[in-house]
Amino acid sequence: MTNGIFISFEGIDGAGKSTHIESLATALRAQGRTVTLTREPGGTPLAEKLRALVLNDAMDALTEALLIFAARRDHLQQVIEPALARGEVVISDRFTDATFAYQGGGRGFDLRVLSTLEQWVQAVPAREGDLVRQPDLTLLFELAPELAAERLAGARVPDRFESQPVEFFRQVAQGYADRASASPGRFARIDAAASKHAVWQQITNTLVRRGWLSIMVPTPEGLR
Ligand SMILES: Nc1ncnc2c1ncn2[C@@H]1O[C@H](COP(=O)(O)OP(=O)(O)OP(=O)(O)O)[C@@H](O)[C@H]1O
């Protein structure tokens, strides 16, 4: 059994994940934890190449799902599992809930196929009992798609997902809500419409309650 901790950040594009993720890594490091900060799709040289394809090249829904799970397999084997085995905190900007939300909810791809791929790809090596790797905690940033689009407007050239209409993101949000309802103990639902300071407090309160941060952490300069 590893005593590493696996935390994922999830939510629709523009919900505020990247704004807070580095600060959480800094807060945990300040309390003596070694933190691996990573992202999906991506996190290894191979997976970053697959990310570029998935975000920019036209493809059908099955090809998209297979490339994302291929990237995840490499990421798990090269980065996530070794870091957890060393007892580190792994924080990933997205993981498999994003696949159920975007490919399942957004694209309407078959959830049973995604579940099968999830079982294969996330099987934990050298463990009896068919353990499937999942985050210990998933922080789900919940924000109305219209507001998320406003926050992103003009910020960067939109990729294949960011250029989707609001209705796509409504379905993605429903996909996330379904995953959260299925695993309520793993998910913490964050009101991402709140100020950056209030969002930060929701995040740190969640980790303090789990005993992973020992004291309340002051709000970092950039989030005040
Ligand atoms: N609580 C907040 N209130 C107002 N604006 C915010 C808040 N959180 C983030 N923002 C702003 O919204 C924009 C998008 O935030 P961010 O890049 O963190 O989103 P994201 O969830 O990481 O998006 P993506 O998944 O597309 O990378 C940024 O300009 C950021 O400063």
Ligand SMILES: Cc1cn([C@H]2C[C@H](O)[C@@H](COP(=O)(O)O)O2)c(=O)[nH]c1=O
């Ligand atoms: C893991 C994962 C991601 N996506 C989508 C969601 C986002 O639009 C992009 C990643 O961009 P970000 O700025 O790093 O958030 O990829 C997906 O469709 N399926 C997935 O499993």
